[in-house]
Amino acid sequence: MKPAPFDYHAPESVAESVALLDEHGDDAKPLAGGQSLVPMLAMRLTRFEHIVDLNRVDELFGVAVGNGGVRIGAMTRQAVVETDAAVAERVPLLHLASPHIGHFQIRNRGTIGGSVAHADPASEYPAVMLALDGVAEIASASGTREASAAEFFESTFMTAVAPNELLVALRFPSWERPAGFAFDEIARRSGDFALAGAAVGIGTDGQGRINRAAVGMLGVGPTPRRAASVEAALMGLAAADADAAEIGRLAADDMDPVGDVHASAEYRRRAGSTLVGRVLADALAQLRKEAGDG
Ligand SMILES: Cc1cc2nc3c(=O)[nH]c(=O)nc-3n(C[C@H](O)[C@H](O)[C@H](O)COP(=O)(O)OP(=O)(O)OC[C@H]3O[C@@H](n4cnc5c(N)ncnc54)[C@H](O)[C@@H]3O)c2cc1C
Incomplete structure (x- = not known):
C-alpha cells in the first residue's frame, strides 16, 4: 500500500x-x-x-560525554548507540539492549529518539531510560525544556512530547564503579518485539553492600515499568548474599501486563518475573567480576 x-x-x-x-x-x-x-x-x-x-538536521546526531554522563542526539542511529565505545563504557545498559532491537538493518536506520518518542511498551530503550532515570531534552518554538523518564512515558505510544515539540536529545548518567549491568528478553523469534524483558543495574559501596539498584521492564505493562519492589529489596544487602531468583519474583507486583495475540497477561507476568531474577543474577555476576571477586 x-x-x-x-x-x-x-x-x-x-x-x-x-x-x-x-x-x-x-x-x-x-x-x-x-x-x-x-x-x-x-x-x-x-x-x-x-x-x-529530520535526517538533514545535523545537530540532532551524535554522542557527547560530559556532566557525569552521556548525551545522545535524538537522530543517533541505534547501530551507532550499539557500537559507540563511550556508550559501552559509560552507559553499558544501552549497549547491552541495542542488539535486541529488531534486526541490524532496522538498527542502521532506526534512531534512539524515534524509539523513545514512539514509546512502544515492548521497546528496549524506553525501559533502559526509565531504569537509569534518563532525561529527555525537548524543544519547541518557544524554547527548550526537560522531562524525566518517569514523566516522559504517559501511556502506550503516548509521551510528554506535544505535537508542536521535538525530542532533541537524551541524557543518561554514568554510574560509579564497580557496578554490574545486564539485559535480556523473551521473544518468540530473534528480532521480534519482546514478550517480556528486563534491564538491571547494580552498584555497591566499598563494603560490597548494594547502594544502587535500577530495574526496568518492558512488555509487562502499557508503558515501560520499573520494578520498585525489587530495587527496594536489594538496597543495603551484601551483593554476595542476594538471592536473585527470590528477589526477582517480587517484580510481579510492579507489572500491569496486557494480554494480546502474542501472549496472555498471566504469561507475561510469570515469565517476566522469572526473567527479572535471571537478569539480576547476571548483573550480580558482572558486578563480582568488576569488583575482582568473580
Ligand atoms: C521488523 C521490525 C522489527 C522491530 N523490532 C523492534 C524491537 O524489537 N524493538 C524496538 O524497540 N523497536 C523495534 N522496531 C522499531 C524500530 O526500533 C524503530 O526504529 C523505532 O521504533 C522508531 O525509530 P525510528 O527512528 O525509525 O522512528 P520513526 O519511525 O521515524 O518515528 C517513530 C515515531 O516517533 C516520532 N519521532 C521520531 N523522532 C522524533 C523526535 N526527534 N521528536 C519527536 N517525535 C519523534 C515520529 O513522529 C513517529 O511518531 C522494529 C521495526 C521493524 C520494522
Missing part, C-alpha cells in the same frame, strides 16, 4: 523543524528512521498532511 499524500519538508536545523511543527500542529509529524512511522503511513494506520524529515 501507499501512504496518503503529504507535503514533505526537509529542514536543516532544530529551529526550522520546530517552526514547521508549530505552524502545522496536529497535521504534522516528524520522520526519524522511519522504521515505525513509514509502515504505519503505508498501511494507512495513520495519516498526516505534513511530514517533517
Whole structure:
C-alpha cells in the first residue's frame, strides 16, 4: 500500500523543524528512521498532511560525554548507540539492549529518539531510560525544556512530547564503579518485539553492600515499568548474599501486563518475573567480576 499524500519538508536545523511543527500542529509529524512511522503511513494506520524529515538536521546526531554522563542526539542511529565505545563504557545498559532491537538493518536506520518518542511498551530503550532515570531534552518554538523518564512515558505510544515539540536529545548518567549491568528478553523469534524483558543495574559501596539498584521492564505493562519492589529489596544487602531468583519474583507486583495475540497477561507476568531474577543474577555476576571477586 501507499501512504496518503503529504507535503514533505526537509529542514536543516532544530529551529526550522520546530517552526514547521508549530505552524502545522496536529497535521504534522516528524520522520526519524522511519522504521515505525513509514509502515504505519503505508498501511494507512495513520495519516498526516505534513511530514517533517529530520535526517538533514545535523545537530540532532551524535554522542557527547560530559556532566557525569552521556548525551545522545535524538537522530543517533541505534547501530551507532550499539557500537559507540563511550556508550559501552559509560552507559553499558544501552549497549547491552541495542542488539535486541529488531534486526541490524532496522538498527542502521532506526534512531534512539524515534524509539523513545514512539514509546512502544515492548521497546528496549524506553525501559533502559526509565531504569537509569534518563532525561529527555525537548524543544519547541518557544524554547527548550526537560522531562524525566518517569514523566516522559504517559501511556502506550503516548509521551510528554506535544505535537508542536521535538525530542532533541537524551541524557543518561554514568554510574560509579564497580557496578554490574545486564539485559535480556523473551521473544518468540530473534528480532521480534519482546514478550517480556528486563534491564538491571547494580552498584555497591566499598563494603560490597548494594547502594544502587535500577530495574526496568518492558512488555509487562502499557508503558515501560520499573520494578520498585525489587530495587527496594536489594538496597543495603551484601551483593554476595542476594538471592536473585527470590528477589526477582517480587517484580510481579510492579507489572500491569496486557494480554494480546502474542501472549496472555498471566504469561507475561510469570515469565517476566522469572526473567527479572535471571537478569539480576547476571548483573550480580558482572558486578563480582568488576569488583575482582568473580
Ligand atoms: C521488523 C521490525 C522489527 C522491530 N523490532 C523492534 C524491537 O524489537 N524493538 C524496538 O524497540 N523497536 C523495534 N522496531 C522499531 C524500530 O526500533 C524503530 O526504529 C523505532 O521504533 C522508531 O525509530 P525510528 O527512528 O525509525 O522512528 P520513526 O519511525 O521515524 O518515528 C517513530 C515515531 O516517533 C516520532 N519521532 C521520531 N523522532 C522524533 C523526535 N526527534 N521528536 C519527536 N517525535 C519523534 C515520529 O513522529 C513517529 O511518531 C522494529 C521495526 C521493524 C520494522
